[in-house]
Amino acid sequence: MSTTEGGLTWTVYDADKLTQREIYGLVLTEMGERHPEIVGLSADLAKSTKIGTFGERFPERFFNFGIAEQNLFGVAAGMAKAGLVPFVSTFSSFASMRACEFLRTDVCYQNLNVKVIATHGGTSFGSAGATHHSTEDLSIVRAFANLTVIVPADGIETARAVRACMEIAGPVYIRIGRGFEPRVYDSEDYPFEIGQAVEMCPGTDLTVICCGPVVYHAVQAAKILREEQRVSVRVLNMHTIKPIDEAAILRAVADTRRIVTFEDHSVIGGLGTAVADVIAASGKGCAFEKAGIPDEFSMHGYPEDLMHHYKIDTDGILEKIGEVLGRDFEADEDWEDEV
Amino acid sequence: MPLPAEERARLKRIAFEIRQQIVDVTAWSGGAHIGGALSMTDILTILYFKYLNIEPAQPDWPDRDRFVLSKGHGGVGHAVALAHRGYFPKEDLREFNATGSKLGMHLDSRKAVGVDVSTGSMGHGLSQAVGLALAARVLRKNWRTYCIVGDGESNEGSIWEAAMAAHHYKLANLTAFCDRNHMMIDGLTEEVMGLEPLAAKWTAFGWQVRSVNGHDFDELADAVEFALANADGPVMIIADTVKGKGVDFMENDPAWHYGGLGGELLAKARASLERMA
Ligand SMILES: Cc1ncc(C[n+]2csc(CCOP(=O)(O)OP(=O)(O)O)c2C)c(N)n1
Numbered sequence: 001m002s003t004t005e006g007g008l009t010w011t012v013y014d015a016d017k018l019t020q021r022e023i024y025g026l027v028l029t030e031m032g033e034r035h036p037e038i039v040g041l042s043a044d045l046a047k048s049t050k051i052g053t054f055g056e057r058f059p060e061r062f063f064n065f066g067i068a069e070q071n072l073f074g075v076a077a078g079m080a081k082a083g084l085v086p087f088v089s090t091f092s093s094f095a096s097m098r099a100c101e102f103l104r105t106d107v108c109y110q111n112l113n114v115k116v117i118a119t120h121g122g123t124s125f126g127s128a129g130a131t132h133h134s135t136e137d138l139s140i141v142r143a144f145a146n147l148t149v150i151v152p153a154d155g156i157e158t159a160r161a162v163r164a165c166m167e168i169a170g171p172v173y174i175r176i177g178r179g180f181e182p183r184v185y186d187s188e189d190y191p192f193e194i195g196q197a198v199e200m201c202p203g204t205d206l207t208v209i210c211c212g213p214v215v216y217h218a219v220q221a222a223k224i225l226r227e228e229q230r231v232s233v234r235v236l237n238m239h240t241i242k243p244i245d246e247a248a249i250l251r252a253v254a255d256t257r258r259i260v261t262f263e264d265h266s267v268i269g270g271l272g273t274a275v276a277d278v279i280a281a282s283g284k285g286c287a288f289e290k291a292g293i294p295d296e297f298s299m300h301g302y303p304e305d306l307m308h309h310y311k312i313d314t315d316g317i318l319e320k321i322g323e324v325l326g327r328d329f330e331a332d333e334d335w336e337d338e339v
Numbered sequence: 340m341p342l343p344a345e346e347r348a349r350l351k352r353i354a355f356e357i358r359q360q361i362v363d364v365t366a367w368s369g370g371a372h373i374g375g376a377l378s379m380t381d382i383l384t385i386l387y388f389k390y391l392n393i394e395p396a397q398p399d400w401p402d403r404d405r406f407v408l409s410k411g412h413g414g415v416g417h418a419v420a421l422a423h424r425g426y427f428p429k430e431d432l433r434e435f436n437a438t439g440s441k442l443g444m445h446l447d448s449r450k451a452v453g454v455d456v457s458t459g460s461m462g463h464g465l466s467q468a469v470g471l472a473l474a475a476r477v478l479r480k481n482w483r484t485y486c487i488v489g490d491g492e493s494n495e496g497s498i499w500e501a502a503m504a505a506h507h508y509k510l511a512n513l514t515a516f517c518d519r520n521h522m523m524i525d526g527l528t529e530e531v532m533g534l535e536p537l538a539a540k541w542t543a544f545g546w547q548v549r550s551v552n553g554h555d556f557d558e559l560a561d562a563v564e565f566a567l568a569n570a571d572g573p574v575m576i577i578a579d580t581v582k583g584k585g586v587d588f589m590e591n592d593p594a595w596h597y598g599g600l601g602g603e604l605l606a607k608a609r610a611s612l613e614r615m616a
Binding site for chain 2: 043044045046047048065066067068070071093098127128129130131132299300301302305306309
């Protein structure tokens with residue numbers, strides 16, 4: 001399938017060669033043709049986040065504020081107040097932490113139409129280390145009222161999310177990676193709705209709920225388990241962290257009774273916590289584990305090494321699923337009574 | 340006052356070796372913030388090999404002078420300077436950037452020996468330097484605190500919050516350098532977000548300002564001597580530098596903010612350093 005909307009010249013086949021950031025830059029530029037109200041803003045990371053692609057095409061609608069993230073978000077709020085739709089891009093650590101209160105109080109409190117495309121999410125900046133990892137951003141921004149929070153699984157889903165965020169009248173935070181996150185989707189031809197999980201693999205023994213770069217690995221793990229051990233693992237790509245798809249989580253509780261979450265983020269406050277809240281409120285029993293970065297500052301290293309170290313790659317997911325499947329859970333409880 | 344010829348020659352020799360090693364580490368590690376490391380090499384050299392009162396064999400010596408690399412992405416330059424000063428074996432530089440090693444791109448004070456403060460997010464170091472300088476006052480210690488700030492980094496509001504505080508508390512024991520290489524990631528500082536008149540800004544914030552050629556050891560030494568003799572408040576030394584200094588194909592090219600030296604590039608970079616030395 002090739003996308004021709006707005007004269008776009010790339011096809012999804014390029015998704016193998018383009019990073020999420022590059023696809024974002026191309027999609028935003030194409031949207032800029034149709035939406036004169038879109039403006040682009042960055043803080044000395046126009047090249048690094050690829051919002052610069054938009055800036056090259058629309059120099060009069062692009063603003064670089066230098067290395068000054070607080071001002072970046074304050075200015076975006078002002079522009080949104082006047083009816084423009086600012087797309088703001090910096091690294092996710094700086095969007096969520098350096099500019100934290102400007103995002104919360106200027107943008108979210110006033111429910112302004114600002115779209116934050118935050119790059120280098122999680123540990124994807126690898127060797128740059130903890131100062132440049134954002135393993136707390138989902139936890140922080142999830143707590144901001146009015147804000148929609150999305151973590152696309154790959155470049156194709158990034159395209160979908162960036163297009164879709166224009167339809168929301170309010171602030172959106174989209175967290176993407178840095179490098180060549182493997183492709184999960186073959187084309188843009190799949191149901192993408194903000195707030196609705198995508199079932200990547202059907203399954204009845206256990207449900208994996210994940211987001212971002214981990215989705216690829218979860219799908220690999222589910223395939224291996226199905227083919228080699230006849231274990232049926234459902235994989236939900238929970239691309240929208242907020243509002244979370246409660247119905248999909250409750251179905252997983254009822255159908256599989258075992259849930260494990262995986263994310264490139266601290267186990268405190270991110271996807272895992274959001275899922276846990278839904279399970280706890282349901283009052284239904286369920287074997288549950290959160291996997292991600294433990295309560296420590298992430299180490300530096302090559303991104304794939306880090307995903308391996310923190311057990312959010314295929315091997316780590318297989319190991320954790322094995323543990324949770326082996327847990328003596330159903331024998332102790334009478335599920336029917338409980339429900 | 341010009342430095343004695345021998346001393347100048349010694350510093351130049353060391354700076355040359357540090358630059359060579361920065362180039363090597365950039366090649367081994369797959370990539371580093373080499374442009375801004377090469378621009379501040381002469382400042383690091385004069386601090387670590389002339390002025391800092393330190394004991395590399397005793398990195399936690401409580402009375403040591405403190406150094407804060409506010410532009411923490413220059414970690415590759417800082418790591419090389421520390422190795423040359425004897426804080427750890429040069430061999431350890433082989434591990435720069437490697438997964439789980441002691442030396443990451445942005446140095447971690449809890450892992451890298453000799454690093455007083457962790458930095459990497461722009462605009463934090465000068466505040467920590469103010470804290471160290473104030474602590475010396477509270478503890479009645481004579482250590483001095485030195486800090487290198489990036490020019491692009493000076494866009495951050497927090498730099499100016501720290502500047503205000505340093506003047507307010509009359510921190511004569513604090514000396515900062517601005518590595519004025521005129522570049523940041525997206526291009527020239529004056530095109531991305533104008534800083535000029537920069538010296539006038541620091542003066543207006545109450546600092547004593549010295550503007551020098553950041554690659555001239557006589558001028559750098561004069562400015563530090565001025566700071567040492569000055570009892571009134573903090574001193575900012577605006578060091579005019581060249582990003583990528585010493586490697587001809589990197590000099591003044593913003594694309595070399597961060598880069599790798601694969602294939603023939605390493606030999607080319609080394610040859611250029613030799614030629615320009
Ligand atoms: C708060 C923050 N925003 C953005 C970055 C990303 N970043 C790393 S280096 C850099 C440019 C630094 O420019 P400058 O201070 O002039 O350093 P130099 O040119 O000497 O390398 C930027 C924007 C960062 N490290 N911290």
